Amino acid sequence: MTETLHPPTPGTRTAIRATGLTRRFGSVTALDRLDLEIPTGCFFVLVGRNGAGKTTLMETILGFGAPQDGTLECFGLHPHRKGAQVRAAIGYLPEGRAWPYPRMSGASFLSHEAAFRTEWDPEWADRLCATFEVPLHQRVEAMSKGEFRRLRIVAALAHRPPLLLLDEPSDGLDPIMRERLHETLAEQLSERETTVLAATHRPEELAGFAERLGVLRAGRMHTVLTRDQMDREGLEVRVRIPEGIDAGTIDNLGVLSREGEGPEELWHLLAEPDTLAERCRNAGIEVVERRPLGVRELAIALLEASK
Numbered sequence: 358m359t360e361t362l363h364p365p366t367p368g369t370r371t372a373i374r375a376t377g378l379t380r381r382f383g384s385v386t387a388l389d390r391l392d393l394e395i396p397t398g399c400f401f402v403l404v405g406r407n408g409a410g411k412t413t414l415m416e417t418i419l420g421f422g423a424p425q426d427g428t429l430e431c432f433g434l435h436p437h438r439k440g441a442q443v444r445a446a447i448g449y450l451p452e453g454r455a456w457p458y459p460r461m462s463g464a465s466f467l468s469h470e471a472a473f474r475t476e477w478d479p480e481w482a483d484r485l486c487a488t489f490e491v492p493l494h495q496r497v498e499a500m501s502k503g504e505f506r507r508l509r510i511v512a513a514l515a516h517r518p519p520l521l522l523l524d525e526p527s528d529g530l531d532p533i534m535r536e537r538l539h540e541t542l543a544e545q546l547s548e549r550e551t552t553v554l555a556a557t558h559r560p561e562e563l564a565g566f567a568e569r570l571g572v573l574r575a576g577r578m579h580t581v582l583t584r585d586q587m588d589r590e591g592l593e594v595r596v597r598i599p600e601g602i603d604a605g606t607i608d609n610l611g612v613l614s615r616e617g618e619g620p621e622e623l624w625h626l627l628a629e630p631d632t633l634a635e636r637c638r639n640a641g642i643e644v645v646e647r648r649p650l651g652v653r654e655l656a657i658a659l660l661e662a663s664k
Contacts (some may be wrong), residue, residue, distance in 0.1 A: 371394055372398075372428075373395040374425065380422065380424050388410050395569070397491070398550045399552055401567075401568065404573070404660065415556065418431055419447060420443055449524075450530060458497070463508050474516040476513060476517060485514055485515060489507035489508075519552060524556075526557065539565075553566070588599040591654075592649060593648050593654070594623075594646070595621065599620075611633070612625075627659075
C-alpha cells in the first residue's frame, strides 16, 4: 500500500520550496537555478512561454527525475527521495492525453487510480463524474480530448489532495465545463486547505483564485507577485512626455511596455501608484489617465518584459 503524505501540520507553512533548482536534459537546461516558495494553502498561478519549464517543474515536484543541482521540498520532503509518499498527496492534471492503457474504460481508469490512493473518496468521485459528465463506459482511446480531460480532472480531485498541480487546467474544456471546473475548485478550497500550482496560458480564467502570480522565463522565476501587488501595482497609464527626457528615466519607473509615438504614450507598468505619480511629476511627465491592469494584461506585459 502506498504510504500517504498527510496534510501538513499547522507549523508547516511552506508547501513547495525550491532553491537553486536545476534540471538538464542533455544540452538543454529546463530549470536553471530556480528559486520558488509557495505557502501552504496558496493558489499560485504560473505563466510562461512555451518551453519555459512549467511542465518540467511540475514533473520534478512529482519526483519524476532528480535535479542535477539545488534542492526541492514538498511539505518538507524531497520528491526524488520520497516520490511515492509525495505523489500520494498530489492531484496532478497533466496537459497531454498520453495513457499507457488506451483500451481501458473510464470506470477502469478511475479504479486504477483509486487503487493507489488510500484517501480516495468514492462518493466525491461519483459526484465529480456526474458534474463533469464523464463517459465511464467508454474506452479512453475513443474519448474526445475534452472527455478524457474531464476524466483526468476526476482522478486529480477524487482523493481530496492537499496539493493540486494543474497543467493548463481548462485545455480542451468547453465554456460550461470550464465554469464547472471553477465551481468545483472553489468548493474544494472552501472545504479544506489546499495548495494549488496552476500553469496556464489563460491566467484571466484563474484571476478570481490567484493569490500569487509567477512568471517563468527560460527555467528561472523572473517575477512573483502577491495578490495585493497584482491589484495595486499593475497599471496602465497614459502619459504626456516632455521633449528631451532621458530614456533611462522612463526605464527606472518600472515601465514594462510602451505604445505610441510623439509626446503621448500608453504604458503598462508595475509600480506603487503614489510613488509613480510623484516620480512622474518630478520628471515633468504628465499622467493623463490611469487604470489597473487585468491579470491577463499584466501577465502579457511581464512576459514581454522578460524576453
